[in-house]
Amino acid sequence: MISKSPVVFFIGFVFPEPKSSAAGSRIIQLINFFKTQGFTVVFGSAANRSEHSFDLKSIGVVEEQLFLNSNCFDDFILKLNPNIVVFDRFMTEEQFGWRVADFCPKAIRILDTEDLHFLRKARKDNKNGSTVFSKEYLKTDTAKRELASIYRSDLSLIISEIEMDILIKQLNIPPDLLIYIPFLLDNHSIPDQLNSPKFSKRNDFVFVGNFLHPPNADAVLFLKTKIWPHIHKKLPQASLHIYGAYPKQKHLNLQSKRNNFFVHGHVDDIDYVLSSSKVLLAPLQFGAGLKGKVVDALRNGTPCVLSSIAAEGIFGTDSPNGYVIDDEHLFVEYSIELYTNKTLWETSHYNGFEILEKRFGCAKFYSSMLFKIREIQTHLEEHRLKNLTGMLLQHHGIQSTKYFSKWIEAKNN
Numbered sequence: 001m002i003s004k005s006p007v008v009f010f011i012g013f014v015f016p017e018p019k020s021s022a023a024g025s026r027i028i029q030l031i032n033f034f035k036t037q038g039f040t041v042v043f044g045s046a047a048n049r050s051e052h053s054f055d056l057k058s059i060g061v062v063e064e065q066l067f068l069n070s071n072c073f074d075d076f077i078l079k080l081n082p083n084i085v086v087f088d089r090f091m092t093e094e095q096f097g098w099r100v101a102d103f104c105p106k107a108i109r110i111l112d113t114e115d116l117h118f119l120r121k122a123r124k125d126n127k128n129g130s131t132v133f134s135k136e137y138l139k140t141d142t143a144k145r146e147l148a149s150i151y152r153s154d155l156s157l158i159i160s161e162i163e164m165d166i167l168i169k170q171l172n173i174p175p176d177l178l179i180y181i182p183f184l185l186d187n188h189s190i191p192d193q194l195n196s197p198k199f200s201k202r203n204d205f206v207f208v209g210n211f212l213h214p215p216n217a218d219a220v221l222f223l224k225t226k227i228w229p230h231i232h233k234k235l236p237q238a239s240l241h242i243y244g245a246y247p248k249q250k251h252l253n254l255q256s257k258r259n260n261f262f263v264h265g266h267v268d269d270i271d272y273v274l275s276s277s278k279v280l281l282a283p284l285q286f287g288a289g290l291k292g293k294v295v296d297a298l299r300n301g302t303p304c305v306l307s308s309i310a311a312e313g314i315f316g317t318d319s320p321n322g323y324v325i326d327d328e329h330l331f332v333e334y335s336i337e338l339y340t341n342k343t344l345w346e347t348s349h350y351n352g353f354e355i356l357e358k359r360f361g362c363a364k365f366y367s368s369m370l371f372k373i374r375e376i377q378t379h380l381e382e383h384r385l386k387n388l389t390g391m392l393l394q395h396h397g398i399q400s401t402k403y404f405s406k407w408i409e410a411k412n413n
Contacts, residue, residue, distance in 0.1 A: 008034045009082035009107075011066070011092045012045035015053040019268060020245035021210045022183075022292025023114050026159070027088060028054065029184040030112060031061060033366055034084075042080060045088075046095075052245060052266065068095060078103045084373070086110045090117065090149035097152060101394065108376055111153035115289025116163050118143035123286035123309070124214060129326050131308050133166050150177060151390040154376055154383060157181045157369075159289045160313035177387060179372050182313070183295050184362035193353045196301040197275050199342045205231070205240045205335070206277035206302070208270060208293040211247045215287035215309075220244075222283050224254050224261060230332040232259050235339065240281070243267045274300035279322070279339050282310040283331055290314060297321070298356050303348035305335045316359060321352035 010031065016024035031041050043056050044064035056063050066073060077100060085100050085107050087093035093111050100109060122137035123130075137143055150156045150167070156178050158164045164180050167173040207223060209216030220242055228240050239260035247265050255263040267273050274280065280297040287309045294314050297304050303322040304310075311324040323334040338344060376383050384391065 005038050005040045006084070007080060007082040008039045008041055008084040008086060009077070009080060010041065010043040010086045010088060011096050012043060012047070012088040013092050014047040014088075015043075015045050015049045015063075016056070017050065017052040017245070018054055019270065020052045020266065021213065022290070022295075023088075024054065025292055026112070026114060026183065028059075029362075030086065030157075031056075031059070032186075033184060033362070033369065035060065036366070037370060039084075042082070066096075073099055074103050082107050083377075084108045084110060086112055087149075087153070088112055089114050090146045093149045093153060094145065097149070098394075106380065108373065108380065109152070109154045110373075111149055111156040113146070113150070113156055113158060113163075113289075115159060115287075116146065116166070117288070118146050119163065119166070120215070120286065120288035123288065127286055129285050129307060129309060131162070131312055133170055135170070138171075147171065147173070148393050151387065152394050153177070153390075154380070155179060155372060159183070161316070162313045163288065174387065176383065177390070179369060181365055181369055182290055183292070183360050184365055185295075185299070185356060185360045186362045190299050190353075190356060191271055191275065191301075193301060193350075196349075198349070199278070199345050202276060202278040202302075204238055204277055205279050205281050205339070206273060207240065207242050207244075207281050208267075208274070208296065209244045209282075211244045211251050215284050216244060217251065218286070219282065219284045220251060220254065220263075222285060223281060226328055227281065227283060227332055227335070228259070228261055230329075231335055232261075234332075234336050236260075238339065241273070241277070243270070243273055270296055271300055274302045277302055278345070279335060280304045281335060283307045284310040288312075295356075295360065298352040298360075301349045301352055303338055303345055303352070305331060305338060307331075314359075315355060318355055318358065319351055321348045321355060 016027040018024040018028050034041055042062040042064060044066040046066040046068045081104060100107060118137060118140055121140060121142050150173060158178050158180050159182055161180060164178060167178060168175055211217050239262060242263045245266040247263060252263050255261060274297055280302050282293055282304060284307050290313050291310050294304060294310060298321060305323045307326050308324060311320060322338050325331050325334055
């Protein structure tokens with residue numbers, strides 16, 4: 001491939017599914033950033049496309065099918081010669097990072113963490129709903145692998161201010177290696193708030209979340225067993241609608257028409273669903289990063305009742321668009337209050353739009369990301385020499401990955 005414009009190469013863990021997951025939306029937002037800066041964008045993944053995969057070609061992105069443990073990637077990356085390589089999550093950096101470093105040493109290597117996987121996994125294991133960080137979380141293999149990947153990369157995109165604080169203040173990761181980039185919303189991403197349906201035009205509660213993501217599957221069961229029975233008792237005419245891609249039969253079996261608890265599966269038009277719903281419920285018991293369902297609710301003026309985990313990193317010091325509460329009984333009480341109190345609902349409705357504009361408008365983050373990338377490009381060698389830990393990990397850690405991969409490659413041949 002020959003291109004006169006600079007080239008950015010995304011290596012995806014999967015082909016993005018923006019209608020199925022926040023991770024998919026995040027990748028599309030980053031692609032749009034690079035396209036606005038004049039980059040030719042190439043996206044490759046070793047995963048297979050799914051029925052929900054986004055048609056990247058429709059936005060001018062070149063798609064490539066990659067293969068694990070294959071030297072055909074070496075020939076491809078050498079010919080492509082990208083200026084920047086973006087790794088979608090640390091697992092792709094582990095698999096392909098050494099090949100990029102070997103064959104395109106001058107390419108800036110950027111890691112998009114999506115969220116801190118080790119943090120999400122540790123919270124799942126503890127499952128106490130706490131957002132307090134513990135050094136015990138570092139004992140897992142996932143923590144060591146993910147932090148090593150951050151050190152090996154020239155820059156890591158961190159989606160949450162909370163995770164920035166953990167990495168810098170708790171783990172002493174050099175700030176030069178990190179940049180806070182949340183969800184990036186432009187004017188086209190936000191429905192017209194003047195025409196957003198108001199209180200009297202909306203009905204029912206809603207939950208949205210891909211069932212392949214463990215925090216979502218867990219939250220649906222929590223809603224079914226702990227929350228909804230109490231809400232339904234007080235509001236027997238209201239329904240709870242669950243939307244999310246890839247439900248298993250055990251999730252579909254949770255549906256109960258008698259109790260107005262409905263499991264619908266994948267939805268193409270999330271904006272229609274959320275703008276028709278009165279309140280989003282998200283009692284997530286574990287997780288990390290920013291929750292796409294909450295940002296989508298903000299976009300559609302849908303007030304929320306959230307756990308601390310679900311709200312983490314969304315509101316900063318601003319008031320939420322509803323309630324943030326972890327106590328089960330209060331969660332039920334506040335959900336009913338928000339659903340029935342028109343004045344409270346309308347205040348929360350407008351709060352959501354204000355939070356969007358203040359915290360997720362893409363313009364200022366475009367500027368800061370572009371500045372950081374240009375700074376690294378200009379002083380790439382110096383930037384890498386300052387990162388001694390990254391250099392050591394690049395040399396020693398990747399050698400084992402490299403030769404194990406080559407052994408698999410030789411074995412397959």
